[in-house]
Amino acid sequence: MRKSDRVAKKHSPMRRSLMKGLMALPAAALLSSSIQLANAAEVNTTGLAVTEDTVKVGVLHSITGTMAISETGSVQAEKLAIDQINAMGGVLGRKIEYVQEDGASDWPTFAEKAKKLLVNDKVAAVFGCWTSASRKAVLPVFEQYNGMLYYPTFYEGLEQSPNVVYTGQEATQQILAGLDWVTKEKGAKSFYLLGSDYIWPRTSNKIARKHIEMKGMKVVGEEYYPLGHTQFNSVINKIKLKKPDVVFISVVGGSNVAFYKQLKAAGIEMGKEKPLFLTISVTEDEILGIGGENIDGIYASMKYFQSLPNDNNKGFVDAFKAAYGDDIVIGDVTQAAYLGPWLWKAAVEKAGSFDIDKVRAATPGIELNTAPEGYVRVHENHHLWSRTRIGQAQPDGQYKVVFETDDLIEPDPFPAGYQ
Amino acid sequence: MFADYTSSELLAIFAMQGFAGLSLFSIFVLMALGLAIIFGQMGVINMAHGEFMILGAYMTYITSHIFADYLPSLYGSYFIFAMVFAFIAAGALGALVEWALIRRLYHRPLDTLLATWGLSLILQQCYRSIFGAREVGVTLPDWLMGSVPMSDMVDIPINGLFVMALTLTIAAAVYYLMYRSNWGGQVRAVVQNRPMAGAVGINTEKVDRMTFALGCGIAGVAGSAFTMIGSTGPTSGQLYIVDTFLVVVFGGASSLLGTIASAFTISQAQSTMEFFLSGSMAKVLTLLVVVGILMLRPQGLFALKIRR
Numbered sequence: 001m002r003k004s005d006r007v008a009k010k011h012s013p014m015r016r017s018l019m020k021g022l023m024a025l026p027a028a029a030l031l032s033s034s035i036q037l038a039n040a041a042e043v044n045t046t047g048l049a050v051t052e053d054t055v056k057v058g059v060l061h062s063i064t065g066t067m068a069i070s071e072t073g074s075v076q077a078e079k080l081a082i083d084q085i086n087a088m089g090g091v092l093g094r095k096i097e098y099v100q101e102d103g104a105s106d107w108p109t110f111a112e113k114a115k116k117l118l119v120n121d122k123v124a125a126v127f128g129c130w131t132s133a134s135r136k137a138v139l140p141v142f143e144q145y146n147g148m149l150y151y152p153t154f155y156e157g158l159e160q161s162p163n164v165v166y167t168g169q170e171a172t173q174q175i176l177a178g179l180d181w182v183t184k185e186k187g188a189k190s191f192y193l194l195g196s197d198y199i200w201p202r203t204s205n206k207i208a209r210k211h212i213e214m215k216g217m218k219v220v221g222e223e224y225y226p227l228g229h230t231q232f233n234s235v236i237n238k239i240k241l242k243k244p245d246v247v248f249i250s251v252v253g254g255s256n257v258a259f260y261k262q263l264k265a266a267g268i269e270m271g272k273e274k275p276l277f278l279t280i281s282v283t284e285d286e287i288l289g290i291g292g293e294n295i296d297g298i299y300a301s302m303k304y305f306q307s308l309p310n311d312n313n314k315g316f317v318d319a320f321k322a323a324y325g326d327d328i329v330i331g332d333v334t335q336a337a338y339l340g341p342w343l344w345k346a347a348v349e350k351a352g353s354f355d356i357d358k359v360r361a362a363t364p365g366i367e368l369n370t371a372p373e374g375y376v377r378v379h380e381n382h383h384l385w386s387r388t389r390i391g392q393a394q395p396d397g398q399y400k401v402v403f404e405t406d407d408l409i410e411p412d413p414f415p416a417g418y419q
Numbered sequence: 420m421f422a423d424y425t426s427s428e429l430l431a432i433f434a435m436q437g438f439a440g441l442s443l444f445s446i447f448v449l450m451a452l453g454l455a456i457i458f459g460q461m462g463v464i465n466m467a468h469g470e471f472m473i474l475g476a477y478m479t480y481i482t483s484h485i486f487a488d489y490l491p492s493l494y495g496s497y498f499i500f501a502m503v504f505a506f507i508a509a510g511a512l513g514a515l516v517e518w519a520l521i522r523r524l525y526h527r528p529l530d531t532l533l534a535t536w537g538l539s540l541i542l543q544q545c546y547r548s549i550f551g552a553r554e555v556g557v558t559l560p561d562w563l564m565g566s567v568p569m570s571d572m573v574d575i576p577i578n579g580l581f582v583m584a585l586t587l588t589i590a591a592a593v594y595y596l597m598y599r600s601n602w603g604g605q606v607r608a609v610v611q612n613r614p615m616a617g618a619v620g621i622n623t624e625k626v627d628r629m630t631f632a633l634g635c636g637i638a639g640v641a642g643s644a645f646t647m648i649g650s651t652g653p654t655s656g657q658l659y660i661v662d663t664f665l666v667v668v669f670g671g672a673s674s675l676l677g678t679i680a681s682a683f684t685i686s687q688a689q690s691t692m693e694f695f696l697s698g699s700m701a702k703v704l705t706l707l708v709v710v711g712i713l714m715l716r717p718q719g720l721f722a723l724k725i726r727r
Binding site: 063064065066068069072197222223224225226228229230231233234235237238240241254256257258261262264265266267285286287288289290291292293 | 424428431432435436438439442443446544547551552553554555556557558564565566568572574576577578579645647648649650651652653654655657658659689690693694697698699701702
């Protein structure tokens, strides 16, 4: 075994601290583990790393490099889910062992490590990737070697692979409900679209613009800044001048911190809602770096907030804190990453097999009643039906949920008329 | 272009954009001064400049927590102390790096590029191991928050004013050190002719170490000040490094005055274009103009005339 392989040992300190968190597991999750043990040859006909009592999966995220900021939470959530599943007896009576690889924020490295996981380690599933660029890099590998990837990030859509399950929202789910809410509740008529300059913000704003103009409202400005840009005074001046009702923001990474700090310094009170700031890119994780006092009053449109008041989520937050400390925060993507191992477990048990093709066939229609975000179901197109919520940022760095859609929103990765 | 706006709005645009340009100018100068000293005076291409800045930012983060925990009554003034600590920490690390690494490479200037790039990766991973991969939030004292409302439209950010004052102070201090003090004379002598400087009794090794430490220390102060306007994370330093080199190279590497002139040109061009074009296009055009001028004038805006 190579040095970089980090297979979870039975009694590692991490595992012990995770066990403490298990006390908080929702009782409903504990019911489904009485499965008849089948021998390894029956549940695995394709040579995956499955033994009589273990099954190997991969965790593939950046733990070094610039994306480590964002991907750390996903790794933590996936490990927590795996340990909780193991504590309940595992999947088809087999304990999950994970092999962790580091994509190092470098897309070719992601592809290389994905190949290593599928070819050398013969893992039954991979939980990983964060940026669209890394997903696009590993996609041919997963399709060539027939692997299964559980991808946690909200993203721009326009993709659907039989080898990927998308546990985050695609763009229309996240954006349209948010725009409808500001129009209806806040009477917004004019919008300023602002984003970092790469595929996700540009596609998101394309969808947003189309929707805004279809409803007869106006886009008064649309603008992109290079990734990592730190000077936003000019655009802040433009916003002041154009006086839009809503500024719709998809700025990412370190630029976020700079943008909100400079907004605050420029004398704009975000709580006054003049203009109202609606973001699709700032989760609780980002607020840690921005500082709650610099951002309180803005709204975010996504499917999960740490403060969601349901019992599943309370159990999840308690378990997460017991495992990683009281100061930890949980953002939208972290929760979506946590769903990955659970969705895979449900699909494997429905299929009665670890074989990738059988798991894929079983995947559409998989339901989770225990998800922290509430009930979710996998669509034929491998995305999740989910609710969209609007949260308002508070000075303590948490969001207060002010709105949630009544129904689950259907995932629509190829929206008609939006391209 | 202006037809949509009233004359009072136009006035406000110019006031606000003028201030945005000035504030960008002072940020550029603050970023570039440390590098101008190291790159310009010593010829060392310090790719780890951004990481020295982030060391200053993390010192500010630590200082704010120490003050919040042990000296809550003095919390309002922690930022001043933080900048001093940032200068000392970054300067000390700079001296250490010069002693352990840089002084072995003076005869191989291109190798300093690789060595300091490696150093920047090492520092990034150290920050990640010590402070965690996530960005940390640095809380500002109240007096640095907010803005001075000048009129209905125009608000002047207080931290922008603070950065300007800081830049003026540091630029004046560097000017005094380099051009009015005995030590500055030694530095300039070493730059112009190392063997002769050694022959007249200047301890060139010591001068090198102090120069490098000074450059790094100024980077630390800049990083500390930038916690007001930017992010503090293991890789945040990378956000500044390109602009910093751009300013120093465009200005003419060995001239501090050139650095200031170049920071002014680039900041004004960029903030004006940002207003009339989109953000990405403004950056592209700025880079194009700089590349064009450097093709015509490879030595940069200002060049030191010395006999080689």
